[in-house]
Amino acid sequence: MSGGYLTDLLVGGLTLGSMYALVAIGFSMIYGIIRLINFAHGDIVMIGAFVTLGLVQALDLPLPLVALATLAAGGGMGLIIERAAFRPMRGAPQVTGFIASLAVSIMLQNLGVLILTAQPRNFVCPDWLSAPARLLGANIRVIDLAIVASALGLASGLMLVIKKTRLGMAMRATAENLDTARLMGIDVNRTIMAAFVMGSALAGVAGFMWGGKFGQIDPLLGYVPGLKSFVAAVIGGVGSVPGAILGGYLLGMSEVLFVGLLPPVYAPYRDAFVFGTLILILLVLPNGLFGTSTEERA
Amino acid sequence: MLRLEDIHVHRGRTHVLKGLTLAVGRGEIVALIGANGAGKTTTLRTVSGLIRPTSGAVVYQPEPGGPQVDLSRLAPEKIVAAGISHCPEGRQVFSSLSVRENLLVGGYLRRDKEGISRDLERSFELFPILRERGHQAAGSLSGGEQMMLAIARALMNRPKLLILDEPSLGLAPLIVARIFALIAELNAAGTTVFLVEQNAVMALGLAHRAYVLELGAIVLSGTGRELAENPEVRRAYLGSAA
Numbered sequence: 203m204s205g206g207y208l209t210d211l212l213v214g215g216l217t218l219g220s221m222y223a224l225v226a227i228g229f230s231m232i233y234g235i236i237r238l239i240n241f242a243h244g245d246i247v248m249i250g251a252f253v254t255l256g257l258v259q260a261l262d263l264p265l266p267l268v269a270l271a272t273l274a275a276g277g278g279m280g281l282i283i284e285r286a287a288f289r290p291m292r293g294a295p296q297v298t299g300f301i302a303s304l305a306v307s308i309m310l311q312n313l314g315v316l317i318l319t320a321q322p323r324n325f326v327c328p329d330w331l332s333a334p335a336r337l338l339g340a341n342i343r344v345i346d347l348a349i350v351a352s353a354l355g356l357a358s359g360l361m362l363v364i365k366k367t368r369l370g371m372a373m374r375a376t377a378e379n380l381d382t383a384r385l386m387g388i389d390v391n392r393t394i395m396a397a398f399v400m401g402s403a404l405a406g407v408a409g410f411m412w413g414g415k416f417g418q419i420d421p422l423l424g425y426v427p428g429l430k431s432f433v434a435a436v437i438g439g440v441g442s443v444p445g446a447i448l449g450g451y452l453l454g455m456s457e458v459l460f461v462g463l464l465p466p467v468y469a470p471y472r473d474a475f476v477f478g479t480l481i482l483i484l485l486v487l488p489n490g491l492f493g494t495s496t497e498e499r500a
Numbered sequence: 501m502l503r504l505e506d507i508h509v510h511r512g513r514t515h516v517l518k519g520l521t522l523a524v525g526r527g528e529i530v531a532l533i534g535a536n537g538a539g540k541t542t543t544l545r546t547v548s549g550l551i552r553p554t555s556g557a558v559v560y561q562p563e564p565g566g567p568q569v570d571l572s573r574l575a576p577e578k579i580v581a582a583g584i585s586h587c588p589e590g591r592q593v594f595s596s597l598s599v600r601e602n603l604l605v606g607g608y609l610r611r612d613k614e615g616i617s618r619d620l621e622r623s624f625e626l627f628p629i630l631r632e633r634g635h636q637a638a639g640s641l642s643g644g645e646q647m648m649l650a651i652a653r654a655l656m657n658r659p660k661l662l663i664l665d666e667p668s669l670g671l672a673p674l675i676v677a678r679i680f681a682l683i684a685e686l687n688a689a690g691t692t693v694f695l696v697e698q699n700a701v702m703a704l705g706l707a708h709r710a711y712v713l714e715l716g717a718i719v720l721s722g723t724g725r726e727l728a729e730n731p732e733v734r735r736a737y738l739g740s741a742a
Binding site: 368371372374375378379381382383384385386387388389494 | 548549550575576577580581585586588592594595596597601604605606608609653657
């Protein structure tokens with residue numbers, strides 16, 4: 203095996219991991235603050251991908267503007283979903299929110315099929331992004347490096363916001379104890395909304411990356427990465443943002459190495475491998491890598 | 501300053517408060533005592549807006565002679581902004597936030613930077629241990645230290661009315677004495693205090709007036725001393741055969 207091939211795999215793992223990490227962050231933030239597993243979160247990836255495609259194709263906007271618009275579209279979608287589907291159910295049992303999120307997910311997928319048809323579309327990227335990049339003799343493209351760099355940038359920016367700003371402090375307080383946060387004068391509806399907007403914005407950008415990396419998008423594309431990012435969030439300890447990031451990279455990396463290092467006959471089992479990994483990790487660490495136990499959180 | 505008028509609260513199928521009426525006067529310390537499950541915490545949570553009463557009014561007058569508001573229609577953050585701080589049962593410090601951050605969250609609605617740092621300094625003077633542990637996670641503090649933090653946090657809002665739910669819960673007698681002395685000091689400095697206590701001896705000793713809550717309604721009221729000498733109260737809450 204050549205060193206170039208190994209570098210290929212490592213960069214591939216980092217790229218996939220970057221996307222999982224960005225989506226997992228949203229899962230974790232939303233769960234952390236209102237204990238909701240939002241199954242519609244993966245579909246925001248799809249929306250982000252189509253918004254990007256539309257902007258690049260129809261308007262031919264410059265790339266940084268497209269990236270900003272994707273962030274805004276993802277965030278806006280999160281805002282709408284929270285207002286329309288989850289806020290009316292505040293205070294209802296957890297399972298109600300869970301079912302509602304499944305309903306939103308199915309609705310978004312079907313709306314996507316209705317408006318855009320299920321036919322996959324080619325996702326065109328500017329030429330310079332698709333150009334090959336020379337790195338230790340590996341067969342990679344500029345976009346791979348761009349994905350990793352922007353994911354790391356966005357993730358650290360978000361962590362900084364959570365750690366250092368007044369809003370971030372309010373979000374942490376709300377996540378820890380909603381009622382007490384309200385007694386401090388925190389408008390928890392606003393902090394919950396902020397968690398949805400920030401998490402969904404990152405998922406939207408992940409859609410842009412997904413399209414750029416794989417070249418084709420369709421209205422159901424959010425389902426599998428959504429599920430896997432959820433796994434990444436659980437591995438990291440759902441509720442913890444650093445955990446979600448680490449979980450995303452661990453999962454992306456091990457998935458790519460699994461497919462790349464084992465004989466090709468095993469490749470179709472990559473999803474089984476991903477969920478097998480989850481089960482193993484949870485057997486050893488029931489709360490994930492960075493999770494706090496449910497007793498502590500109660 | 502605060503008047504609860506014929507408050508009814510339902511939680512699910514349970515009728516928790518059944519026409520509760522009481523008043524807290526400006527500058528007073530008023531205690532609410534009663535057995536477990538009588539509805540004490542529910543009463544406090546109704547004042548601070550975490551629970552909406554089915555009927556009745558919570559009339560609050562922030563300034564003497566000023567306008568009155570019905571708190572039962574307001575969101576908790578509006579009630580905090582109106583000058584009411586509620587220090588909840590079991591302290592409820594944010595254990596993953598640092599001690600300093602807990603205090604800052606307590607002053608969340610304030611925008612006056614200098615005022616906030618002045619009050620932060622005052623909290624540290626009140627409880628020097630909090631300065632020492634400023635950057636530690638609040639969860640690492642002892643129970644007594646957490647209580648001090650919870651009170652200091654509530655004070656960061658500069659409350660006109662301070663609501664305390666079981667400030668003695670789970671604390672050593674020495675610490676309880678300290679906390680109660682502090683409550684008396686805060687009151688002397690002008691803060692009105694409304695507290696709920698299991699420890700009826702301490703509560704009646706501290707309070708100007710007190711109410712006895714049984715099964716969701718007030719059954720007795722009077723000055724702290726009157727109630728402390730009332731044979732029924734002594735038998736039921738003070739653990740002495742009168």
